[in-house]
Amino acid sequence: MKNTLTRLLAFAFVLVIPFHGYAVGEANLDVDSASIAIIKKSLSGRFATLNPLFASGVIGLTRDGMVAVSNNTKINQADRLRIDQLLKDENMDRATLYREIARANGRPDWESELRKTFGERWISRAPSGWMVKNAKGEWVQK
Amino acid sequence: MTNLGDPLKPFKLSAGTASLVFMAILTGCGTTNTIFYPTERATKAADNVIDEIMLRSVMPSNPPLVVPTPPARSDAGK
Numbered sequence: 001m002k003n004t005l006t007r008l009l010a011f012a013f014v015l016v017i018p019f020h021g022y023a024v025g026e027a028n029l030d031v032d033s034a035s036i037a038i039i040k041k042s043l044s045g046r047f048a049t050l051n052p053l054f055a056s057g058v059i060g061l062t063r064d065g066m067v068a069v070s071n072n073t074k075i076n077q078a079d080r081l082r083i084d085q086l087l088k089d090e091n092m093d094r095a096t097l098y099r100e101i102a103r104a105n106g107r108p109d110w111e112s113e114l115r116k117t118f119g120e121r122w123i124s125r126a127p128s129g130w131m132v133k134n135a136k137g138e139w140v141q142k
Numbered sequence: 143m144t145n146l147g148d149p150l151k152p153f154k155l156s157a158g159t160a161s162l163v164f165m166a167i168l169t170g171c172g173t174t175n176t177i178f179y180p181t182e183r184a185t186k187a188a189d190n191v192i193d194e195i196m197l198r199s200v201m202p203s204n205p206p207l208v209v210p211t212p213p214a215r216s217d218a219g220k
Binding site for chain 1: 179180181183184185186187188189190191192193194195196197198
């Protein structure tokens, strides 16, 4: 009797383990919650303004998924305040985006990993000529 | 001939122990799946979000109206 029960348990173990892993591990990440949609809209609305600054090398992409000034000498005094405010707003939205994606998926502790992933993907998908930070923390032209 | 007994006896588990081991492994697997950061799925999600942000910014929010053109009239048979 005990032997039969042990065999049944072993059989159930073999059957359940693969599906258990599949069910828990393979669903897509949720990036479409109401709060994420609002942030994405805000980011895409600002992107048209940031795009020429990226293209001219004034600003660039950092490895943690943020945006920063890459060449101060290209900014004149009149534009400085406007660009500083743009970057402040952009980075605030990006930080919120990463935090909200982590929260929407029930894993707030993934936020820093998500920042890294987004950092890599932004740099990977950036057009040639944009300024990006390399692994040494130096600005280089992609 | 000497009877050595069941050589696998030390490795056999009682039903209770086996079920405990089974539950522990199941719990462990479930926890492991959620502890590890899903790099591949996160990369895919990041790509989708980045594309959406970059593409939406270059697309007009209100696409131009397309006025349907009437089908060409055929004068054949007149």
